[in-house]
Each structure stands twice: as structure tokens, then as C-alpha cells.
Amino acid sequence: MRAIDVHNLRFDFDLTFAVVLMHSDGTIYHRYGGRGPDHANSHLSLASLAKLLEESLADHAAYDRNPAPPRAAEPMAAIDLPALQRRIKEGQQIECVHCHTVNDAEHEDAVLGNSWKKDDLYNYPDPARLGLTLDTARQNVVTAVATGSAAAAAGLRAGDEVAALGEQACVRTLSDVQWALHRAPFAATKLDVRYRRDGAEHAATLALPEAWKRCPPEEYAWRPFKWNLSPSSGFGGSELGRDAKKKLGLDENAFAFRVDYIVDWGKEAHRGNAAKAAGLRKGDVLVSFAGKSDFRSVPHFHAWVSLTRTAGEDTEFVVMRGKEQLALRYELPE
Amino acid sequence: MSRTSIAVVAVLLAALPAQSNEQASEITWQTDLGAARKLAAEKKAPLLVVFRCER
Numbered sequence: 001m002r003a004i005d006v007h008n009l010r011f012d013f014d015l016t017f018a019v020v021l022m023h024s025d026g027t028i029y030h031r032y033g034g035r036g037p038d039h040a041n042s043h044l045s046l047a048s049l050a051k052l053l054e055e056s057l058a059d060h061a062a063y064d065r066n067p068a069p070p071r072a073a074e075p076m077a078a079i080d081l082p083a084l085q086r087r088i089k090e091g092q093q094i095e096c097v098h099c100h101t102v103n104d105a106e107h108e109d110a111v112l113g114n115s116w117k118k119d120d121l122y123n124y125p126d127p128a129r130l131g132l133t134l135d136t137a138r139q140n141v142v143t144a145v146a147t148g149s150a151a152a153a154a155g156l157r158a159g160d161e162v163a164a165l166g167e168q169a170c171v172r173t174l175s176d177v178q179w180a181l182h183r184a185p186f187a188a189t190k191l192d193v194r195y196r197r198d199g200a201e202h203a204a205t206l207a208l209p210e211a212w213k214r215c216p217p218e219e220y221a222w223r224p225f226k227w228n229l230s231p232s233s234g235f236g237g238s239e240l241g242r243d244a245k246k247k248l249g250l251d252e253n254a255f256a257f258r259v260d261y262i263v264d265w266g267k268e269a270h271r272g273n274a275a276k277a278a279g280l281r282k283g284d285v286l287v288s289f290a291g292k293s294d295f296r297s298v299p300h301f302h303a304w305v306s307l308t309r310t311a312g313e314d315t316e317f318v319v320m321r322g323k324e325q326l327a328l329r330y331e332l333p334e
Numbered sequence: 335m336s337r338t339s340i341a342v343v344a345v346l347l348a349a350l351p352a353q354s355n356e357q358a359s360e361i362t363w364q365t366d367l368g369a370a371r372k373l374a375a376e377k378k379a380p381l382l383v384v385f386r387c388e389r
Contacts, residue, residue, distance in 0.1 A: 021381070022381045024374035059380075
């Protein structure tokens with residue numbers, strides 16, 4: 001990402017794979033990528049990408065007949081983001097700027113500039129926030145509409161093909177939908193949608209309530225951006241396999257992870273030091289935290305702590321040390 | 335932190351001729367977005383920009 005102009009070429013920087021289809025004048029036709037909570041490749045297939053490429057040739061030909069170059073923002077190469085320039089001045093060598101690093105840097109700059117709002121973390125909302133499930137193969141085709149959702153109220157049904165949504169004048173992919181949702185405000189709003197059903201195109205309006213972008217921690221857990229959030233446990237590790245859980249006398253389906261690291265270094269050392277002061281040791285096995293023990297995964301645990309807990313709250317967490325069970329307690333670190 | 339940052343970011347760009355599917359097999363790969371945009375403008379071709387980041 002080092003030389004990429006991140007003010008004008010934007011996509012979901014949390015992803016490990018993303019495609020942008022664009023015109024040389026900077027007009028972006030489509031984005032492709034996205035993922036579900038469990039697998040980085042869940043929304044990707046050669047068939048859906050090939051279909052998009054073919055359709056984009058037609059979109060490009062149509063655009064060239066009536067071009068409308070976008071008004072470009074002030075360019076900003078990723079490496080020139082102020083947060084990265086500060087690190088370079090401090091002596092850090094940055095050879096490669098990862099996609100997610102752009103999010104980290106922009107977040108750091110926004111916090112320093114007092115423009116960061118807590119809900120800014122809800123980037124590129126999943127179509128589930130509208131109540132829509134989209135087909136990962138055909139990308140813009142609705143496979144299910146949740147009862148009582150904004151999409152249901154607008155009249156959308158399974159089988160409909162989303163043609164346009166908000167700022168995205170031509171929707172062909174899941175990422176196009178997420179881009180339109182990303183660009184819509186967090187506050188209550190109305191979003192225009194056009195969809196095809198039985199060969200005819202229809203228009204509707206989605207009425208989205210206040211804070212509609214907020215998602216449950218299990219939906220957010222995969223995002224590396226969660227490492228920027230507060231509060232945080234101050235430790236992490238790897239999930240135990242079934243055999244290891246059996247040896248500790250735990251149910252094989254129970255959630256448990258071995259504490260492989262305690263963050264007692266750098267600017268977040270206060271977090272790990274608080275956990276250590278509570279009595280935590282590397283090698284302990286966490287089985288519950290703040291009364292919750294049904295985490296789906298270690299990333300879910302971290303996202304749940306950051307998205308649902310409050311810094312400073314009195315928190316008990318239970319660990320196994322050998323076969324001994326210990327209840328430890330600390331004020332959840334900021 | 336368990337932030338994984340092992341990785342390679344590859345930026346690959348292909349200029350696809352726009353006029354027909356037959357021509358679409360003519361793909362030029364670049365690693366510089368500026369150069370690719372210039373080439374795409376000359377050829378009146380769309381750009382496919384691929385980002386791959388392993389962490």
C-alpha cells in the first residue's frame with residue numbers, strides 16, 4: 001500500500017484480499033472481496049470474479065460514452081499518513097505498509113486530532129445490518145431477508161437482485177453493497193435501493209434506525225481493527241483443542257484458551273501489568289471472563305471485551321492452572 | 335499483541351481492453367498504479383487493481 005493514494009482509492013482495509021475495478025480517471029466501478037466472520041475466503045470465488053470482470057467491461061464501455069471524472073480529494077500516499085511519518089521520524093523502518101496499517105494510522109491521527117468517534121469503528125457494515133443475506137456466488141442476489149428488518153419493511157425478498165444502493169449507482173458485488181453502507185451515516189437515515197425482480201426494476205427506501213451500523217462482536221471479531229479498541233483484556237493466546245480440554249477435565253465443547261502472551265510491553269503495558277497484578281501467568285487457561293464462557297473463538301473474546309465492556313469496571317475472570325481453578329479479579333484496563 | 339504482520343502486499347494491475355470479450359485476454363500486469371493508470375488511459379482500458387495482504 002506504500003504508494004497508494006488512500007484518499008482516493010478506498011476499500012475495506014481490514015481485508016486480506018480486495019479487488020477494485022476502475023477507470024484511469026479515478027472513477028471506481030466496483031469493489032470485490034469481503035468476508036464472513038469465520039473465513040477470509042468465504043465471499044471469494046473464481047466464478048464470481050470472472051463474472052464481475054466481464055460485466056465491468058460493459059460498465060467501462062458505457063462509462064466511456066459519458067464520462068464523469070470524480071472530484072479527487074487531496075492525494076495522500078499511505079506512507080505519508082502523519083502517523084506513519086511520526087514512526088519513521090522515531091526511527092522505525094517501514095518497508096511495507098499493510099492494508100490494515102492504513103486503518104491503524106488513520107485511527108491514530110483521528111484520535112490525536114480529536115475527530116475520532118467511538119462508532120467510527122463500524123466500517124463497511126455487513127448487509128446483515130439491513131437484514132439482507134446475499135449470495136456469495138452471485139454476490140448481489142438476495143438469498144434471505146430477516147423478519148422485521150429494514151430490508152423486509154422495504155419489501156425486498158429472496159431472489160431479488162440489488163441493482164443500486166445509496167451512493168453505489170451500479171451494484172454487482174457484496175463489496176459494492178458494503179461500500180454503499182459504509183458511505184451512509186451512522187445516524188438514522190433513509191437509503192434508496194433499486195432491485196430487479198422478474199425482469200423488472202423496482203425502487204424502495206430503506207429506513208435505517210439510529211446506530212444501525214453497530215454489529216454483534218461475533219460479526220466484528222475477524223477485523224484486525226479491533227486491536228485499536230479499548231478496553232482490552234491485556235492478554236491473549238490460542239484456543240485449546242479437544243484433547244487438551246479433556247486433560248484439564250473441561251467439556252470438549254467448552255471455550256478455553258491458553259494464555260500465550262501478556263501485553264507487558266510498549267504503550268499498552270498497563271493492560272498486561274494489570275492482568276499480572278491480578279495473578280495471571282502465562283500458560284494459564286482462560287475459561288470465563290466477566291461471567292461469559294460461550295465465546296466462539298479467541299478473536300470473538302477480544303471483540304466482545306472491547307465492544308461490550310467498559311474500561312475500569314470490576315471484572316472477574318476464571319483460569320485453570322493445571323487442574324486448579326482460580327478466580328482472578330481486576331479493573332478492566334483502558 | 336497477536337497482531338500478525340508477516341506479510342507481503344502485492345499490488346497487481348491489469349489493463350483490460352474494453353471493446354470485446356475476445357480482446358479482454360490482452361492483459362498487461364503492472365506493479366505501479368500510476369504507470370498502470372497512464373497505460374490504461376492510452377489504451378482506453380479499465381483497470382483491475384488487486385490487493386493481497388498476508389498477516
